[in-house]
Amino acid sequence: MNVFGIAVSGMNAAQTRLGNSANNVANLQSTSSNVNGQPVGRAYQPTDVTQRAIEPTGGVETSLRTRDPATIPVYAPENSAADANGIVEFPNVNLEEEVVQQQLASYDFKANAKVIQTQDEMLDRLLDMTA
Numbered sequence: 001m002n003v004f005g006i007a008v009s010g011m012n013a014a015q016t017r018l019g020n021s022a023n024n025v026a027n028l029q030s031t032s033s034n035v036n037g038q039p040v041g042r043a044y045q046p047t048d049v050t051q052r053a054i055e056p057t058g059g060v061e062t063s064l065r066t067r068d069p070a071t072i073p074v075y076a077p078e079n080s081a082a083d084a085n086g087i088v089e090f091p092n093v094n095l096e097e098e099v100v101q102q103q104l105a106s107y108d109f110k111a112n113a114k115v116i117q118t119q120d121e122m123l124d125r126l127l128d129m130t131a
Contacts, residue, residue: 002057003119009059010112016062017049018105021098028093031081043081044091045070067092 030044047064054061069092077086 004116006058007112007115007119009054009061010115011109013049013051013060013062014105014108014112016064017108018102020047020049020064021101021105023047024091024093025095025098027091028095029090031079031088031090043071043089046091046093 024046027044027046032041032043046067048067049062050065051060051062053059071089072092073087074090075086076082076088079088081088
């Protein structure tokens with residue numbers, strides 16, 4: 001079992017989750033545009049991070065998937081992206097959930113850093129015992 005590799009994969013997963021959440025928050029209000037009453041482009045498509053265990057070596061790997069549903073209709077007739085009915089498709093991003101995801105990613109990163117620190121301390125003690 002490669003403890004260092006497992007912890008690094010956990011740190012990479014935490015970094016991916018934090019970056020993804022930050023991207024979702026940054027695009028919270030990104031809608032499509034409207035030119036002459038016709039929609040142009042589409043609203044930002046928020047993503048979620050999925051993690052799966054790497055067998056048999058240990059660790060995790062991540063992948064991104066588009067959130068379902070990706071957008072939610074909001075009545076906002078004053079918005080330039082509104083259709084004829086005053087509906088705007090906003091990204092399906094919940095700010096409170098994203099803050100929680102960012103905090104969890106921070107905890108995961110710190111926990112994996114502690115694993116690396118503990119492994120380093122154990123190796124130092126082992127070397128002291130054998131010397």
